[in-house]
Amino acid sequence: MPTVLIVDDSKTTQMLVMNALGRIRNVRLLTAANGREALDLVAKNDLDLVVTDINMPEMDGIELIREVRKLRDAARLPILIITAKAENQARDEGLKLGANAYVLKPLSWHELTSSAEKLLARPAQQGRA
């Protein structure tokens, strides 16, 4: 069963993403309110995808990507960024640091699920180190 971690300090976005990704068959969903909580869950769980916002308190999405890419076991874990169009600099930085794709706010279910499904469908050796 694939496990997806949703990282966002906004409960509204968390609920929306959970609703959308919950439609993907047999998916287990975990949530974190910031990068620090997320990093802890990345270390403790065998994840298949991380969906993260950029602007968050304590540790933002960019820092999270940087830290995840340092971890040997999660160096190639697929990461999907949720971003506003105005945050294009942060988005580009996230992609440069190793995020795999992004979706724009306000979220479209179709865009979100199809991006997540594409990343989940990648062969395991591409997803993990």
Place this chain on the structure above:
Amino acid sequence: MSTGTPCDNPIDHTRRAELLELEHLRSRIAELEHRCQAAEAENQDFAVRYVQVANENEALASLWVASCRLHSTLEPDEVTDIITEILIELVGAEEFGILLADTRTNEITPVRVEGSAEHYPARVVPGEGPIGMAVRDGRAAFDEEGQPGRPLAVVPLVIQGDAVGAIVITRMLQHRCGFDAVARELLGLLSGHAATALMSSRLYSATDRKVRTIEGFLELIKGHARAGHGAPPQA
């Protein structure tokens, strides 16, 4: 000696049978083509309906999330935070204000502004200007062409037919042009539910404050009684 009618010739007979077969095949092809076209049209219709159902589903999910979030707390500041989240994350608003009417002064004042505050007059009175008019009429007003100095949308916050404030959107996220059906439905939901959530949380908060004050006062009286006149009689 043969009279020689064409039907009697076995070759002609075969050819006639072949022609009949050909005719039959042609009509069969035409029928199959017709059925294929009908199936394609039906398929197209299903595809369109699938997209419509998917969009409806997405809209309902957004409305469900918004509704759940709005009624998930009785803290006025948290309700305001949630309305802000819904406007940014679901509607796609970038700059906006949440305004509430003061029943004593009859003025509408901002309780939360995202972006520049210069779009809001210092004093908004129901019936005056685009914000005041939408509040007075209790009907949402949209101006998607974005005339300078005018808000893109004014959505009154209504409880039992009375407007208690308004959501004023002055700028949408860059890639959002105007308000689609889902955004309008969300704003419609906010018009009723946000008003109820805001007012009930404020009433709860005010009542809670009063209860705490009275409890504190009673504790003070009890303490005073204990100090001055011994412990109050036990029940």
